[in-house]
Amino acid sequence: MADWPLNRVFFAITAAVLVFLALVLALGVRQYLLYHQCSQAMTEGDQLLFQFTAVKDHLNESLILREEVNLRALNGELQSLEKAAEVLARNLLVPESLKATLPSRVDLVGLEVRLRAIQEQPQEKIRETAELARLLNSVNIGLQQFRFGLSDYTQTILLGLHKIIVGALGLIVTLSCTLLYLLNRRLAAPILELCTLTAPAGEEDDDAPCSLRMLTTRVRDLLAGEEQRRARPEEAPPDDPEQLRRAALRYRYAVTGCIGAELTSELTNRINGVINYTQTLIDIDEQGGDRKQSVVVQQSLVSEEKKTAELVGAMQRIGQWQPARASSVSLATLFRLLALVFEKPLRAESITLDLPVECNQEAAVAAGDLWLVLLALMQQGRRALNRALPGKQGEKRLQIECRVHPGETRRLTLTLTNTAGAWDDDSAGAVWPPLSFCTHLLQMHGASLAPESTGGETRLLIELPYRSSVA
Numbered sequence: 001m002a003d004w005p006l007n008r009v010f011f012a013i014t015a016a017v018l019v020f021l022a023l024v025l026a027l028g029v030r031q032y033l034l035y036h037q038c039s040q041a042m043t044e045g046d047q048l049l050f051q052f053t054a055v056k057d058h059l060n061e062s063l064i065l066r067e068e069v070n071l072r073a074l075n076g077e078l079q080s081l082e083k084a085a086e087v088l089a090r091n092l093l094v095p096e097s098l099k100a101t102l103p104s105r106v107d108l109v110g111l112e113v114r115l116r117a118i119q120e121q122p123q124e125k126i127r128e129t130a131e132l133a134r135l136l137n138s139v140n141i142g143l144q145q146f147r148f149g150l151s152d153y154t155q156t157i158l159l160g161l162h163k164i165i166v167g168a169l170g171l172i173v174t175l176s177c178t179l180l181y182l183l184n185r186r187l188a189a190p191i192l193e194l195c196t197l198t199a200p201a202g203e204e205d206d207d208a209p210c211s212l213r214m215l216t217t218r219v220r221d222l223l224a225g226e227e228q229r230r231a232r233p234e235e236a237p238p239d240d241p242e243q244l245r246r247a248a249l250r251y252r253y254a255v256t257g258c259i260g261a262e263l264t265s266e267l268t269n270r271i272n273g274v275i276n277y278t279q280t281l282i283d284i285d286e287q288g289g290d291r292k293q294s295v296v297v298q299q300s301l302v303s304e305e306k307k308t309a310e311l312v313g314a315m316q317r318i319g320q321w322q323p324a325r326a327s328s329v330s331l332a333t334l335f336r337l338l339a340l341v342f343e344k345p346l347r348a349e350s351i352t353l354d355l356p357v358e359c360n361q362e363a364a365v366a367a368g369d370l371w372l373v374l375l376a377l378m379q380q381g382r383r384a385l386n387r388a389l390p391g392k393q394g395e396k397r398l399q400i401e402c403r404v405h406p407g408e409t410r411r412l413t414l415t416l417t418n419t420a421g422a423w424d425d426d427s428a429g430a431v432w433p434p435l436s437f438c439t440h441l442l443q444m445h446g447a448s449l450a451p452e453s454t455g456g457e458t459r460l461l462i463e464l465p466y467r468s469s470v471a
Contacts, residue, residue, distance in 0.1 A: 013179050020172040027165045034161060038154035041093045045150050048084045049143045052103070055081070056136040078108045088146075093157070098149045101142040111135065191215065198222060241444055247433075248369060248441055254431045255375055262345050263311055270308040277301035310340055328467045329367035331359045331402065331414075334374060342378060351385055351396040359402035361412055361466040365445040370464075373438045373449070377416055377460060380435070383424035395419060404466075414462040421457030435460075 055077050062068070085102045088094055114132045195210035198218040280297050284290055335355040346353050363370055378398065385396040401415040425435045433441070439449040448463045 013183070016175065016179065020168075020175065024165070024168055024172060027161070027168055031158070031161050031165060035158060037093055038158060041088070041091050041150060042147075042154060044084065044088055044091070045143075045147045048081065048088065049140075049147050051077070051084065052081055052143055053140060056140050059136060060133060075112060078112055082108050093154065094150060095153055098146050098153070101146040101149070103139050103142065107135075107139060111139075194219075244440060244444055247437065248372065251376075251431075251433045251437070252368065252372055255372060255433075258431060259341055259375070263341065266344060267308065267311055270304055270311065273304040274301060274308065277304060310337070313337070328362040328364050329370055330362050331356075331466075334363075334367075334371060335359065335400070337371070338374060338378065341375070342382075346382065346398070349382070349386060349396070351382065351398060354397065354399040356400060356402040359412075361402075361404065363412075363447075364465040364467050365442070365447055369441050369445060370447075372433065373442060373462070376433045376438055377423070377435075377462075379432050380423045380425060381416065381418040381420070384420040384422050385418055387424060388420035388422065410466060412464055412466050414464065416460040416462070417457075423451070423458060423460065 055074070059074075081103065082105055085104070089099050089102055111132070114128060114135070191212075192210070195215055195218075198215065199210070277297050277300050281294060281301070284294050284297065339353065339355055342353055381398045385398070389396050397419045399417050401417075402412060403415065404412045423435070435449070435451070442449050442462065442464075446465050448461075450461050450463075451458050452461055
């Protein structure tokens with residue numbers, strides 16, 4: 001669902017909610033109609049029982065008092081009872097097992113025939129009178145059983161439908177809560193993150209208010225700014241060597257500040273180590289001096305001083321400027337300085353740096369310029385890896401390979417690759433030089449820099465002239 005288009009997500013959620021609501025409404029209508037039908041059947045059953053009970057009581061009273069019964073009126077009552085029984089028998093809500101308890105036409109006609117026979121000779125029909133009374137009571141009991149059975153049956157039907165509605169409502173609530181959870185997890189979190197990313201400078205706080213209207217406005221502003229930036233012609237690097245040197249000098253100062261900020265803690269640790277080892281030597285000397293211990297501490301002190309000097313030299317090398325014809329730089333030294341500068345920051349970002357082991361040639365390029373280009377390209381690869389593979393462990397790698405051209409061309413190629421397969425050429429606020437500037441800077445020294453795309457991935461090829469090998 002996280003990869004679905006938003007219009008499909010909203011349509012699916014809306015359709016699901018509407019379907020469930022329509023289901024509940026249909027069940028509610030069905031409940032209402034069924035309740036109305038059950039109420040009508042119960043009313044008809046009550047009327048039939050009440051009507052027959054009245055007839056039975058009247059006949060019992062007449063038989064006991066030996067009064068004459070109006071047979072014509074009784075016939076009308078019995079016909080009315082027959083019609084009411086037929087209506088209930090045709091009702092779909094009345095089960096077949098209960099229809100057998102309803103009085104039939106034969107039963108009602110038999111009552112009338114027995115009553116006529118009793119009235120003709122009342123003195124000689126005492127036994128028939130008792131049979132008629134028992135028959136009336138039997139039919140009355142059957143109607144009462146019908147009434148109770150119909151009541152239980154209709155209640156069972158209504159209760160079953162009620163349980164279905166309650167279950168459907170529970171299912172709707174569960175699905176609604178699930179949809180709300182998915183919305184909150186799959187949509188709300190990315191929207192809030194987008195609010196944080198698009199917040200103006202100084203308002204990156206997670207608690208800062210951000211409405212959908214505000215977010216839409218920010219995105220539109222960003223798109224408008226991007227269109228304006230694309231509409232402007234790109235600023236080409238200067239072609240004049242003097243202007244190129246001045247631009248390179250500005251980049252050197254900016255990059256030196258960036259590297260210095262990253263190496264501050266490392267330099268501080270090295271300097272503190274020098275101070276501590278020095279103080280230890282002073283303490284050993286004041287205590288009479290232990291030569292073996294003093295030698296061990298001196299070796300550690302020299303190692304710390306050497307590492308400190310290398311870190312300072314890595315930053316100073318950026319500012320070096322010499323004419324191209326009188327300058328060369330050991331590639332092994334540059335690779336060692338690269339490892340020194342980027343070892344700790346790349347390890348913190350889980351990026352592995354692979355540098356050539358056997359590349360002892362001296363590049364015939366100004367040391368400061370080549371050092372600046374390599375730092376810039378490494379930073380581009382680092383940003384590309386962190387953007388393409390955020391938070392992943394063991395999958396981010398930066399690699400430099402060295403290949404010397406055969407023959408007498410005296411040229412070699414450095415191949416830069418990374419597992420992201422791309423390079424982030426953002427100048428990061430004009431601090432790091434872009435790829436186009438690095439290309440022009442190397443061209444001024446007879447070198448070249450060109451991207452090469454193979455299999456959907458981009459690698460950078462630096463071709464350098466070199467001098468005699470370093471022993």
